[in-house]
Amino acid sequence: MSIPTAAAAEPVIRVAGLHKAYGETRAVDGVSFEVQAGTIFGLLGPNGAGKTTTVEVLEGLREPDRGEVRVLGVDAVRDPDRLKPRIGVSLQTAALYPKLTVVEVLDLFRGFYHLGGRSTDELISLMDLGEKRTTRTQNLSGGQRQRLSVALALVNDPELVFLDEPTTGMDPAARRALWDVVLGLRSAGRTVLLTTHYLEEAEVLCDRVAIMDHGHILEEGTVEELVSRRFKERAVRFDTIDGLPEERLARMPGVASVKHEDGDTLLYTRDVAGTIGAVLDAAEGLGVEPANLGVRRATLEDVFLDLTGRALRD
Amino acid sequence: MRPLLLLTVANIKSFTRDRAALFWTLAFPLIFVLLFGSIFTGGSSERSIGFADLDGTPASGQLKGAFAALWNLKIVDGTEDELLASMKKGDVVAVIIVPEGYSQTVAAKAGPANLTVYTDPSQSGADATTRQLVGFVLSAVNQAVAGVPPAVEPSFKPIQTNDLTFISYLVPSILGMSLMQVGIFASVPLVADRQKLILKRLQATPLRRWQLVGSNVLMRLLIAIVQTAIIVGVGSALYHVQVAGSWLLIGGLILLGSLAFIALGYVIASFAKTEDAANGMTSVVQFPLMFLSGTFFPIDAMPDALKTVARALPLTYLGDGLRQVMVDGTPFSPLWVCFAVLAVWLVACFGIAARFFKWQ
Ligand SMILES: Nc1ncnc2c1ncn2[C@@H]1O[C@H](COP(=O)(O)OP(=O)(O)O)[C@@H](O)[C@H]1O
Ligand SMILES: [Mg+2]
Numbered sequence: 104m105s106i107p108t109a110a111a112a113e114p115v116i117r118v119a120g121l122h123k124a125y126g127e128t129r130a131v132d133g134v135s136f137e138v139q140a141g142t143i144f145g146l147l148g149p150n151g152a153g154k155t156t157t158v159e160v161l162e163g164l165r166e167p168d169r170g171e172v173r174v175l176g177v178d179a180v181r182d183p184d185r186l187k188p189r190i191g192v193s194l195q196t197a198a199l200y201p202k203l204t205v206v207e208v209l210d211l212f213r214g215f216y217h218l219g220g221r222s223t224d225e226l227i228s229l230m231d232l233g234e235k236r237t238t239r240t241q242n243l244s245g246g247q248r249q250r251l252s253v254a255l256a257l258v259n260d261p262e263l264v265f266l267d268e269p270t271t272g273m274d275p276a277a278r279r280a281l282w283d284v285v286l287g288l289r290s291a292g293r294t295v296l297l298t299t300h301y302l303e304e305a306e307v308l309c310d311r312v313a314i315m316d317h318g319h320i321l322e323e324g325t326v327e328e329l330v331s332r333r334f335k336e337r338a339v340r341f342d343t344i345d346g347l348p349e350e351r352l353a354r355m356p357g358v359a360s361v362k363h364e365d366g367d368t369l370l371y372t373r374d375v376a377g378t379i380g381a382v383l384d385a386a387e388g389l390g391v392e393p394a395n396l397g398v399r400r401a402t403l404e405d406v407f408l409d410l411t412g413r414a415l416r417d
Numbered sequence: 418m419r420p421l422l423l424l425t426v427a428n429i430k431s432f433t434r435d436r437a438a439l440f441w442t443l444a445f446p447l448i449f450v451l452l453f454g455s456i457f458t459g460g461s462s463e464r465s466i467g468f469a470d471l472d473g474t475p476a477s478g479q480l481k482g483a484f485a486a487l488w489n490l491k492i493v494d495g496t497e498d499e500l501l502a503s504m505k506k507g508d509v510v511a512v513i514i515v516p517e518g519y520s521q522t523v524a525a526k527a528g529p530a531n532l533t534v535y536t537d538p539s540q541s542g543a544d545a546t547t548r549q550l551v552g553f554v555l556s557a558v559n560q561a562v563a564g565v566p567p568a569v570e571p572s573f574k575p576i577q578t579n580d581l582t583f584i585s586y587l588v589p590s591i592l593g594m595s596l597m598q599v600g601i602f603a604s605v606p607l608v609a610d611r612q613k614l615i616l617k618r619l620q621a622t623p624l625r626r627w628q629l630v631g632s633n634v635l636m637r638l639l640i641a642i643v644q645t646a647i648i649v650g651v652g653s654a655l656y657h658v659q660v661a662g663s664w665l666l667i668g669g670l671i672l673l674g675s676l677a678f679i680a681l682g683y684v685i686a687s688f689a690k691t692e693d694a695a696n697g698m699t700s701v702v703q704f705p706l707m708f709l710s711g712t713f714f715p716i717d718a719m720p721d722a723l724k725t726v727a728r729a730l731p732l733t734y735l736g737d738g739l740r741q742v743m744v745d746g747t748p749f750s751p752l753w754v755c756f757a758v759l760a761v762w763l764v765a766c767f768g769i770a771a772r773f774f775k776w777q
């Protein structure tokens with residue numbers, strides 16, 4: 104799976120055969136991947152896929168049942184203390200001292216690392232928390248807490264940043280601002296591993312993504328690769344028409360596969376014009392008009408749907 | 418050290434901003450001291466001594482005069498039985514019986530006349546004072562009878578032990594109880610921090626566990642010092658309670674006791690999953706400690722089964738040790754036993770917590 108051109112440099116993260124079970128639940132069931140320096144890597148998957156478990160093993164916070172985990176050249180399982188000064192972590196649930204203010208929490212965490220890193224003021228302006236400087240964290244909104252949590256992950260200006268669902272609870276403007284911060288980290292040569300269940304987030308940010316479900320990585324690669332590997336076709340979509348049988352749809356010109364999602368019908372086709380014509384004919388035969396008829400390129404969403412048979416956002 | 422100190426400061430800030438926690442930790446012992454102080458110091462601070470004069474001669478009258486001339490001392494007359502009854506009620510602290518034939522024995526110089534003095538050794542302060550007083554008066558009488566002029570004449574001044582009352586015993590008891598609470602209630606913020614994933618987040622930084630535990634202990638010790646200052650300060654300001662023994666020993670007991678109870682708090686935190694559970698479990702642990710450790714009820718008055726329990730509890734030994742050092746109280750155990758038992762509790766709790774405490 105390693106990329107020949109990058110083979111000389113050791114990857115920043117190398118996970119091989121990672122397993123972690125909680126009783127009967129196999130949270131992570133044989134996960135392997137690599138992350139190269141200076142890239143943004145996305146772990147994508149629905150709730151319960153095993154993303155958090157995987158990330159927290161890499162952060163040295165959970166012990167796996169087995170598997171090899173090297174992060175920044177360090178064995179993250181046996182030697183987490185050597186790793187900690189060099190990484191930044193934002194947990195899925197922002198963990199903050201409720202009675203301390205934004206500035207106090209940042210100053211406290213800065214104090215855990217050797218001098219250097221980023222100044223509190225710099226982080227506050229980076230994460231746009233200026234108005235909340237002296238607000239106790241218990242009085243922050245969900246999005247603000249999340250931003251503070253990301254700021255805390257950056258206090259030591261780490262080589263590698265882990266962001267577990269960093270944009271959950273953020274409004275669209277804040278989300279876009281965070282995307283800029285993450286892209287800025289890459290420009291500065293840092294490596295980022297983020298988890299998300301927002302596909303467009305992965306499409307915008309990630310150099311490579313791994314799609315996870317039920318503790319497995321189903322597919323891994325660049326967004327382009329994942330889409331084109333599966334879909335030479337484009338998708339014709341319309342509101343599902345009752346009485347239009349699956350077999351009939353599958354037999355339409357150019358159609359490679361048929362999916363249903365939330366009341367939509369998706370036809371992946373190599374012959375867009377022919378497919379649309381056939382849909383219109385069929386609808387006319389039933390005496391209806393296809394609603395919201397449209398065409399789009401396949402996206403990660405389609406990849407996910409194709410891989411798992413369900414939409415990512417339930 | 419820097420991370421440890423920063424974390425300690427952060428903990429103190431969190432603590433002082435939590436009004437309820439602040440109130441209970443600082444006001445609670447204060448309320449206890451004031452409450453018990455007002456109960457047990459009610460009435461005059463005059464010391465009363467019963468005096469049963471079975472001789473009834475001028476010589477015995479003189480003896481009575483010698484006692485009455487002493488500072489702050491009120492002489493209560495009565496029969497032996499009456500006076501012993503009122504001593505049991507606490508109306509008089511001691512009873513002196515002058516036997517029949519006292520004056521003859523003295524006048525004939527026919528050997529020492531025998532005074533009977535009842536004191537209560539469990540009220541060791543009062544006991545000691547009475548012994549002093551009696552010894553003092555009798556040596557003066559002996560000198561006078563022997564016709565030797567006194568080489569040294571004391572001037573009569575109140576000694577501090579004079580003001581010793583039941584509150585003197587309560588101050589170290591309440592101090593011990595407060596230290597116990599400060600220690601075991603370490604469990605609650607600890608479990609809260611774990612529940613809020615703060616401990617997990619800290620684990621992702623270079624902060625070491627010993628620094629985390631160290632800051633926790635440091636903060637608790639600071640609270641313990643503040644509480645000691647409040648309790649001893651109020652005791653001495655309002656009730657003139659004096660600290661008799663060495664502050665070094667007191668400090669040693671406070672340190673060891675606090676550490677043992679903090680470790681017990683960690684044990685509780687090892688088994689409590691939520692903040693509420695920690696609160697509940699800590700309260701459940703605190704009550705038997707409070708009531709079976711001789712703080713409010715003397716252990717000797719307990720049924721045998723409870724006595725056995727009391728002898729195993731750490732607060733029994735912290736309270737006993739503090740009472741011994743602070744008021745020279747009657748020991749329940751020698752002081753080294755107090756230290757040893759607390760050390761055993763510390764080591765045992767530390768071991769259990771090290772085995773079962775989870776950071777996530
Ligand atoms: N500490 C835990 N104890 C028990 N089960 C857990 C624990 N952590 C995760 N799991 C289970 O493991 C699975 C994967 O969880 P997680 O890694 O949090 O997934 P994701 O982050 O993708 O939502 C879920 O079924 C979850 O319930
Ligand atoms: Mg998760």
